[in-house]
Amino acid sequence: MTLDAQRIAVLADRPVEALTRRDVARGMLAGPAADALAALPVLRRQLLAVGNPLSAGFWDGAAATMQKVADGSATVGDVQEWLEATGTEPSPIIGLHVWDDEDERSPLQAEMYGLLVAHLEGLLANGKIDPERLSAGDAAVLREHRRLQEEWMTSELPDGRVPMWAVSDEEDDKFLAEWDAAEAEALDELRGVLAEQPDRPLPEADLRRACGRIRAVISESEWPAKLLVACGGVDAQHLPRGDAELWLTLAAGIVTPKDELTNGDDDDEDEPGGELSEDEEALVALCALDHNDWLAAMTALARGGPGTPASEDDLGRYVSEHDPDDFDDQADAAAGMFLHAVALWRVLGAVDDADRLTPLGWWGLPEALQRALAPRQ
Numbered sequence: 001m002t003l004d005a006q007r008i009a010v011l012a013d014r015p016v017e018a019l020t021r022r023d024v025a026r027g028m029l030a031g032p033a034a035d036a037l038a039a040l041p042v043l044r045r046q047l048l049a050v051g052n053p054l055s056a057g058f059w060d061g062a063a064a065t066m067q068k069v070a071d072g073s074a075t076v077g078d079v080q081e082w083l084e085a086t087g088t089e090p091s092p093i094i095g096l097h098v099w100d101d102e103d104e105r106s107p108l109q110a111e112m113y114g115l116l117v118a119h120l121e122g123l124l125a126n127g128k129i130d131p132e133r134l135s136a137g138d139a140a141v142l143r144e145h146r147r148l149q150e151e152w153m154t155s156e157l158p159d160g161r162v163p164m165w166a167v168s169d170e171e172d173d174k175f176l177a178e179w180d181a182a183e184a185e186a187l188d189e190l191r192g193v194l195a196e197q198p199d200r201p202l203p204e205a206d207l208r209r210a211c212g213r214i215r216a217v218i219s220e221s222e223w224p225a226k227l228l229v230a231c232g233g234v235d236a237q238h239l240p241r242g243d244a245e246l247w248l249t250l251a252a253g254i255v256t257p258k259d260e261l262t263n264g265d266d267d268d269e270d271e272p273g274g275e276l277s278e279d280e281e282a283l284v285a286l287c288a289l290d291h292n293d294w295l296a297a298m299t300a301l302a303r304g305g306p307g308t309p310a311s312e313d314d315l316g317r318y319v320s321e322h323d324p325d326d327f328d329d330q331a332d333a334a335a336g337m338f339l340h341a342v343a344l345w346r347v348l349g350a351v352d353d354a355d356r357l358t359p360l361g362w363w364g365l366p367e368a369l370q371r372a373l374a375p376r377q
Helices: 005-012 021-029 033-049 056-071 076-084 107-125 131-135 139-153 163-195 204-219 225-232 243-255 278-288 291-304 312-322 330-348 359-373
Strands: none
Touching: 005 021, 005 033, 021 033, 021 056, 021 076, 033 056, 056 076, 056 131, 107 139, 107 163, 131 139, 139 163, 163 291, 163 359, 204 225, 204 243, 204 330, 204 359, 225 243, 225 278, 225 330, 243 330, 243 359, 278 330, 291 312, 291 330, 291 359, 312 330, 330 359
């Protein structure tokens, strides 16, 4: 189909005399660059004829950009800069929000994007946006242009919504749904592995001794009392009374920490210079382990049984072996994060002093992971 002003007007859903620089630029990018280059003189005459000439600077930029697209030398950044210089094309990143590609936007994102375009068109009409200075690459003008967009994104609309929070809430909901689905898949795989293994008996005497030690550590505020309490999301003054419930709550919390560390007057305070304390570093590392890391490690431990090597290096190796197509340095990265889990497992009695899985760990760690991966209530 021949590219002309009428075709662009149909794409933009507005009359030819009302077409903006953005409309024309997007219309030219909608088809082969060679066709757009050939149509440039005609487009320019058609818009001039209806009293909408745009500007010489716009047409020069259009010719230069479409030539680069045609010869394959244009980058994504080149095209984006040209579009933004029209004055009404939103920046791809505004604050902490990144717009999805047009064909991947949700109805809400598409609505907010369209409202922002309309807002920028209003600013352009009022002379608050100067596309000529944007085209000239004035850094101060570009910063102001993006500030205006962020200001709109964080301002309340007439219906009470704030665009930035509306789209970010939607993205959070989408991420959580995808994360829940991935955890459910990991849980199914873990249950399949456990179904193939012999029964894992509860070593009651080991559990009783471990929980006695745990309760003493927490009551006397010894390391890692605060870290265990934060991970398990428990009240240090009112721990679960049942040994199995206490143990599984704390072990599941190592997989999915529930709370932040509480500030105190002792060595859990932030280190000088804004550095994280050891407990804070441990909590960050535990949160960085995902369901696939835990699934890989627990699959190996459940299949191996008591005595299975369970140091951080062993766990990192299990992760790498579970998905050998992942990055080469995956084992080292996972080992660095599992270091803190193994230290806490020693306190729980899940691994011994030689970092080998104990009967208590064989019974409890898979149970704890199932609890951690279970759907949120």
